[in-house]
Amino acid sequence: MFEALSSRLNGVFDKLRRRGALSEADVNEALREVRIALLEADVALPVARDLINKVRERAVGAEVIRSVSPAQQVIKIVNDALVEALGGGEGIEAPGLDLNAPAPVPILMVGLQGSGKTTTSGKIALRLRTREKKKVLLASLDVQRPAAQLQLQTLANQTGVTSLPIIPGQTPLEIAARAMDTARRELYDVVILDTAGRLSIDDALMDEVAAVKAATRPHQTLLVVDAMTGQDAVNTARNFQDRVGVNGIVMTRVDGDARGGAALSMRAVTGAPIRLLGAGEKLDALEDFHPSRIAGRILGMGDIVSLVERAAETIDRDEAEKLAAKMQKGQFDLEDFASQLKQVGKMGNLSGILGMLPGLGAMKDKIANAKIDDGMIGRQAAIISSMTRKERKNPDIIKASRKKRIATGAGVTVQDVNRLLKQFDDMSAMMKRMNKLGQKGLMRGGLGALLPGMGGGKRPF
Ligand SMILES: Nc1nc2c(ncn2[C@@H]2O[C@H](COP(=O)(O)OP(=O)(O)O)[C@@H](O)[C@H]2O)c(=O)[nH]1
Numbered sequence: 001m002f003e004a005l006s007s008r009l010n011g012v013f014d015k016l017r018r019r020g021a022l023s024e025a026d027v028n029e030a031l032r033e034v035r036i037a038l039l040e041a042d043v044a045l046p047v048a049r050d051l052i053n054k055v056r057e058r059a060v061g062a063e064v065i066r067s068v069s070p071a072q073q074v075i076k077i078v079n080d081a082l083v084e085a086l087g088g089g090e091g092i093e094a095p096g097l098d099l100n101a102p103a104p105v106p107i108l109m110v111g112l113q114g115s116g117k118t119t120t121s122g123k124i125a126l127r128l129r130t131r132e133k134k135k136v137l138l139a140s141l142d143v144q145r146p147a148a149q150l151q152l153q154t155l156a157n158q159t160g161v162t163s164l165p166i167i168p169g170q171t172p173l174e175i176a177a178r179a180m181d182t183a184r185r186e187l188y189d190v191v192i193l194d195t196a197g198r199l200s201i202d203d204a205l206m207d208e209v210a211a212v213k214a215a216t217r218p219h220q221t222l223l224v225v226d227a228m229t230g231q232d233a234v235n236t237a238r239n240f241q242d243r244v245g246v247n248g249i250v251m252t253r254v255d256g257d258a259r260g261g262a263a264l265s266m267r268a269v270t271g272a273p274i275r276l277l278g279a280g281e282k283l284d285a286l287e288d289f290h291p292s293r294i295a296g297r298i299l300g301m302g303d304i305v306s307l308v309e310r311a312a313e314t315i316d317r318d319e320a321e322k323l324a325a326k327m328q329k330g331q332f333d334l335e336d337f338a339s340q341l342k343q344v345g346k347m348g349n350l351s352g353i354l355g356m357l358p359g360l361g362a363m364k365d366k367i368a369n370a371k372i373d374d375g376m377i378g379r380q381a382a383i384i385s386s387m388t389r390k391e392r393k394n395p396d397i398i399k400a401s402r403k404k405r406i407a408t409g410a411g412v413t414v415q416d417v418n419r420l421l422k423q424f425d426d427m428s429a430m431m432k433r434m435n436k437l438g439q440k441g442l443m444r445g446g447l448g449a450l451l452p453g454m455g456g457g458k459r460p461f
């Protein structure tokens, strides 16, 4: 999400930075371009207009134009306005889920069909069970699709939480009442009520959802919207807010290439904060929504905090320390290289990771052209696993016939094998040079060498 917007804005700001001194006209011209970029990213018109007006008011002041780095000031003002639009501000880090109510806390999931309600219910259940040690009951009120209740039951099994037993023929209201009864009797902390969606807004859906809401009085009514639907997501949200009333939004499919404007419009249009993001089909692909980090990502400043958090969750610390020690002693071999690749692979989508790195936002296109794709890691790993243990420990013995055998085994060409070996050579050489720089330099060198075209290596395959 946000790639196009991010690269447009970076273009505008690069131009501004090159100016040096800024006149009021320069700022106005830049803001006009920012406005176009926002609209192209599907930000709702009034939201874009307000944001620009706010920025202009703050930026056209004499201090900015006379300051040492006027462009930087303008960017900072745009950043702050984006954070505000995203629902953040002084002291607001991330709204997250609000469970601050007597147990059992009811959470009602609403939204259109296919927006991701059921999947998100499972994700929230998993997170509450594992991170917060909550006792969670999942209940499907979806009597529209025959398999819907079973879908939730399966998710409950996968996440290790209980789902309300299915009684065929019950109405959503009856199921909701039974869920709340069960939760009170069996002392659940949280009850997640997953409702049926429709393909589009209709009265029957709204009435049904409103009735369930009135009967269960949920502490959180979460509207689930699909980021890929852009402006429609905003219209859907407005409708649900008017007719049902929601106090939180979950935006799903942010792992896709949505333009992101909906995220920027939601707060202004509905008054409700985006609380969570769905970033994939897997049950652990749920993220808190951090306005300031997202703004940083949009402005190409990189979301280094999220990156470090993700790394801390996925990278095996012992393994990393072992590798670092080996690097320092110059004993790093292809087996270690493969292990490093595996760690990077575990962190997920490579371009997603790159997007979080500061300064790389603007390089996105270049990276895309260099065709760094996630398959690359897999192919490199395949090449290394086609080698014998001896070859991995001592790559120098890999000559023509061995290369041919390895390439055939990995389903790649001999050139691919050569490229990998060259990359490994570059990396080893760099490590030796960096030994003097200590750990920090090493880590940087390690990552750089993994990203051909940016570090020591050559073109990726
Ligand atoms: N890529 C991606 N797919 C998602 C996400 N959330 C849900 N899905 C998929 O969207 C489809 C519909 O989801 P579902 O939860 O059944 O939607 P519901 O009709 O609102 O209950 C399923 O195939 C999900 O795997 C997400 O964050 N990213």
Ligand SMILES: [Mg+2]
Binding pocket: 117, 118, 119, 142, 148, 194, 195, 196, 197
């Ligand atoms: Mg569903």
